[in-house]
Structures are given as structure tokens and as C-alpha cells.
Amino acid sequence: MRTVPLAISMGEPAGIGPDLILQIYAQRQARDIPAFIVYGNVEFLRARAERLGLMINIIASSPENAPRDFKTSLPVFDMGTGIIDSPAQPDAKGAQLVIDSIAKAVGDCQAGLCRAVVTAPLNKAELKKIGFKHPGHTEYLADLCAENGNVPTPIMMLAAESLRVVPLTIHVPLAKVPSMIKHDMIVENVTIIDRDLRTHFGIASPRIALTGLNPHAGEEGAFGLEDIEEIIPAIAELKSAGVDASGPYPADTAFHLPNWNRFDVVVAMYHDQALIPIKTVAFDHAVNVTLGLPIVRTSPDHGTAFDLAGKGNANATSMRAAINLAQKMSVSQ
């Protein structure tokens, strides 16, 4: 019995997010899609469905009614006004809806009305224009989840069927990365990763591999000292706390395909080190998961793709994987 639905924030109206949601709802029976409610605008979604030629009944609903409604109609928590169906033409009203719908979806999830949040892509440039201060989804979600002023540490994980990766640093210049790789930061992050893999992925003792920062993990200090001074002691501390952490492994061999089954997650030191292997091999299938939050949150690993919006040929693989993974991660709900 599915009594608690997933919450999906509709994302940028001018992008492919609404298209993907509508396409996936249309396939709900063939693909056994779990019940969800969209945080967005009913009139807009009706117009987009018509543009795509999808015969879908779209109704205003609530988290409580969504599981029942989902069988026959796409349930929408109706927000926003004047949202125009204009693919590739973002505007301020759409941007405000994006911001508000994420907040409402997160709130309903924290209140136990929804089991997890799946976010469709947003357009940072458009959001910035109306005063959005966060670098992206992840930081906004962390802020929304703050309790008594304590903002949780969000951790981005990319998950494909056969590989999960976490970049310990993300959107920073490469020159700043080495000084950010510190013992305490590694321990804090890996401890959260370990906990969330236990609680949300049902892995009793997650096998966590860490890459080195430098080529060949520094080759015993020949190419940089961070591996010896920061990463190795952090792994030792994690081990003594009962975490099955190992490494640092040279990053160029850590992702060799036969190694993918040896670890439940590979924690890499920076953006490209983590994202090159997963995007090279699992471009369409990777799901973005935010660990470290009191709620479960996933999203597809792509952007708004304005050039494909409203055309009906956007690839729904990653969004569908995000929905299925959110359902699985929140199985105890």
C-alpha cells in the first residue's frame, strides 16, 4: 500500500522538467512508476501536455489525496499564477514558482506528508535575476532544512546502477581544491556518507573507497603531500570509528570497471575526478542524490535543456531513475 507519495518540484517551466514529468506520468503503468504529486501549476501543465500531444487528466490535489488520484489523474499541488507555456523563454513568474515549489515540497516532506523530494531542473541565471542567492539546488535545500539556524552539510552523490561517486569539493576553482582537502572535512563528510548509505540504501557496512588527490595518490609524497598528511590520517580515524573506509587509491585506476563492484561508493577529492568516470560510462542513467539532509532528495543529472523543451523528445531516463531511486531510498516511509 502506497500511502505517502513522492513530491516532485516542477522545475523551470521553460525547460524540459515539465515534459519529463508528463512523459513519465503517461508511462506510469507500463513502467510501474510510484505515486507522486507535482508541486507546480495546473493550467501550465495542461498547456504543456496539450503541446506534447499527451492525453493526461491533470488535477489540483494534495499529498493526502495524491496516491488515490495518481491512478487516473496527474495530481498537482497548485501554486503560482500566470505561468505561461513558452518553451525556452524563462521569465520571472516561472522563476518564482520554481523557488516556491521547492520550498513547499521540502516542507511537506519534512512534515511527513511526502516521502521524498525529486527536483526537476532549474535555471540558475533566471533565478538569480529575481534575487535567488544560492549557488544551486543543493545549498537551497540545505537552507530549507535548517533547524534553529543550524544548516545541515549537504553532500552531492551521483548514483548509477553500478557506481556511486561523491566529489568532496564541487564548484570551486581547481587551484582552491588542494587547500580544502583537510582531515576533519574528510572525516565529517565520509561519516555522513556512511550513515546515509546505511539508512537510505540498506547497506549494512558500506565499503567506502577514497581516491588520492594527486597523481598516483602522491606516490608516497613524490607528487604532493596532501594524500599523506590529510587523507591517510582521515581514513585511519574513520576506520577506528568503525567505518569501512579504504584508500587513498590512485584515481586513474580506482574507476577501472572491474573495481566498481568492490565498493559501495567512491569518494573523490574534486568535481572532475568524480564526474568524469560516471558521466563517461553512465551518462543518461546517473541520478544526483543529496546526502546529509533530514529528507531524501534526488534529481536527474542534467539541466533544463531549453533546446529540447516542449518538443516531446527529451530523454526521461535520468528523471525516471531519480524517481525510482527516491522511492527506494524512502522505503521505510
Add this chain to the structure above:
Amino acid sequence: MRTVPLAISMGEPAGIGPDLILQIYAQRQARDIPAFIVYGNVEFLRARAERLGLMINIIASSPENAPRDFKTSLPVFDMGTGIIDSPAQPDAKGAQLVIDSIAKAVGDCQAGLCRAVVTAPLNKAELKKIGFKHPGHTEYLADLCAENGNVPTPIMMLAAESLRVVPLTIHVPLAKVPSMIKHDMIVENVTIIDRDLRTHFGIASPRIALTGLNPHAGEEGAFGLEDIEEIIPAIAELKSAGVDASGPYPADTAFHLPNWNRFDVVVAMYHDQALIPIKTVAFDHAVNVTLGLPIVRTSPDHGTAFDLAGKGNANATSMRAAINLAQKMSVSQ
């Protein structure tokens, strides 16, 4: 008519190099292996062949006689004395042979007696003990190729069937990479890469992709300025000089598999950026090619693997690919 043989330096006697050479010679007919001469020691190779149970006639030969000898016997340019067949037990005499055999192979190649050099793996630690000052094979080869004190700029390329990559910086701490990525250095290196892909790979107008240094190639300066200040102007200069260079591409999507056919080589900014994708996908098949030298040189993309030496089950795929690629690259010889 094959009148000029490949030169193979035997590599560390205690490692798998000799095993691979013997295994490949034993398969020469079934696999249509081109004629080569080994720069190494006859008595040692006979002992290793016996250990491996390979019935191979091994004789002292010369580059001139090797193509004829190769049909019935493994031709060896006999060097060194007292080289003991002791797998996983490197010693000074073996290390000296490694150094001398590379020098002699390179010399014979420069003299036109051999068409290209294929180097079997060496053990840096053992070489260091007897005073070898070079960081590795590549720098030693460049030194051997110096003319009138001018040492050529060697460039490491890893080549698999479907992907070639060059890391512009290699064995340096990650913290030093950003300051090394400079306009002139990029232009100089890519110019050599372009020339060698024309002359040695028969590519009329090589399509050369450059990655960005920072995440998302800096996202228009949001995450670092090197992409804007150094890489973009270098690409512009290369283009105006007639090189089909493009980028900088975000490194996490540049290696997406469908992109592999769009470029003849991807020039990455540092070690892991280049080596993660090729090792993830083509671990056993990648060949290490040194561009920028007056001679053609290839090597397998693995080390001495002491634990496998003398056992007969070392994987010869990369060494065989190195031999075949060296033959192809020196087709005009």
C-alpha cells in the same frame, strides 16, 4: 617486405616484460606479429623461457639480421652479463641492463637500423639505486634524443582504439597544475601533437579537443580564470595557425562515450583528467606513445607487476598493442 625491425628494450628482468616478449614471440604467426629484435640478454631470456615452458629458439642477432632470424628464432641484441632469472628480485646488474638496452635501442633507431622503439616496463626504485636521475622512461628517452644539447619536448599520449588522450601536465602535485597551464605551453604542446598525428598516424587534419582546467571549464569565470585567460586564447592562436583545435570542453562531459568519435585526440590539463576516462574504459588496451621525439616510441600502459613475473599468466594485450601501434606509426620506414 619487412626489412627494418622494431626494437624492443627488454625492461626489468625481475618483472613481466621478458615474459610478455616471449609470450608474444611464441604467438608471432597466429597473431601476425611484426619482426622485432630484443635489446637484452640471451642467457637470461633462455632461462625465463624455460621457466615459462616456452619452446623458443633464442639467438644473438643484429638489427640487420633480425627480420630474417625472426621467422625461426627470437633475435636478441645481446647485452649485459650475469643477469639472473629471479622473478620479483630486482638487482643492480638488471637495472644497468635496463638503462643500457634503452640507450642502444634508441641509438639504433636514430641510426635507421630499427624503425621504432617499444619499451618493456622498468622499475624506477631499482634504477634510482644505481644513480638513474630521470623521473621515468619518457624523460630518459628525450635526453637520449638530444641534439647539440637541445632536448626535445616529450609528450605522453595514451592511445586506445577509440580514444587518444594527452595530459598536458603529468607527475606533479595537483596544487602546481593551475600555474603550469599557460598559453605558450599549450600552443607549443598542441602544435607538436598536431604534427605527430599527421606524420605518424596519417590523420590529414587532426581534430584536437582541449578540456577546461576547472569544473564546467570554469563556467565563464565563476570557478577559476585559467580557462578564459590561458586556454581560450591558446585555442584561438592554434586555430589561426591552421590547427583544428576546439574547446575548452568541460572535462566531465568531454569523455562521454558518444563524443569519442568526434575527436582524434583529447588534450587534458592534468594526469587524472586524462587517465581516468581511458583507464576506466580501456584498461588493458591502452598504449603509451611518446610524441615529440625524432623517433617513434610506444610502451604498454602498465608496470613491472613483480607478483606476476615468471608465472606465464601476465596479460600481453597492452604490450602487443604497443608493438602493433609502433609498427603502424613507423609505416614509412
